[in-house]
Amino acid sequence: MSLLDSGPDTVTVYPTVAVDDGYGGTKPGPGAPVTLRARVLPSTTDESGEPGYLTGTEYRVYARSLPAGPWSRVEWAGTTWAVVGEPQHFGGGRRLAHHVATIRKRG
Template sequence: MSLTDRGRDRVVVHPIRDVNDGYGGTQPGVGDPVTVWASVRPATAEESTDTGFTTETLYRLSARSLPAGPWSRVEWDGAVWTVVGEPQHFRGNRRVTYDAATIRKRGNAVGHGQAEH
């Protein structure tokens, strides 16, 4: 068993799927939620050069399998996050195979009386 099989963080991923746009074509839309046990750790913080305050914090999400793509919605730690860029897929033998993605906070909380988007 690998550490990627024992993630301590419960994460809900809403993958982006093609949905009917009502005009005979498709557009990106939110897919069915998938619960994943993952490891989430700080990745970096970008600081403003003008004020010295942290303006954005990024986290690194790692799991055995991560059904996410660019702009997928992630719910973790009472907040809504967005996958930044394309998730990375590390392949090898069973013990070292995992997916990883960088997430950025969206600004609205989950379960705190605010609407989910």
């Protein structure tokens, strides 16, 4: 049993899909939610240039398969989070393959 297959956290990912923008084109929109087991660990806390002010804390989501992208939304711990950039994919064989996404609290 891998730590990637039985993570202690439950996350709901709303993958990005192309939706009609009403003008004959498409725009990114939320897709059908996908609930999965993952491991969520703190990543960084950045301090701004002024003392006493902090920017949002970032977390990393580790999962066997993570259907997320730059416009995706993640719900975890009763809070809505935005995916920062593209998730990273790590190969190395069937047992070690996994995705890692950085999430930041939506404001």
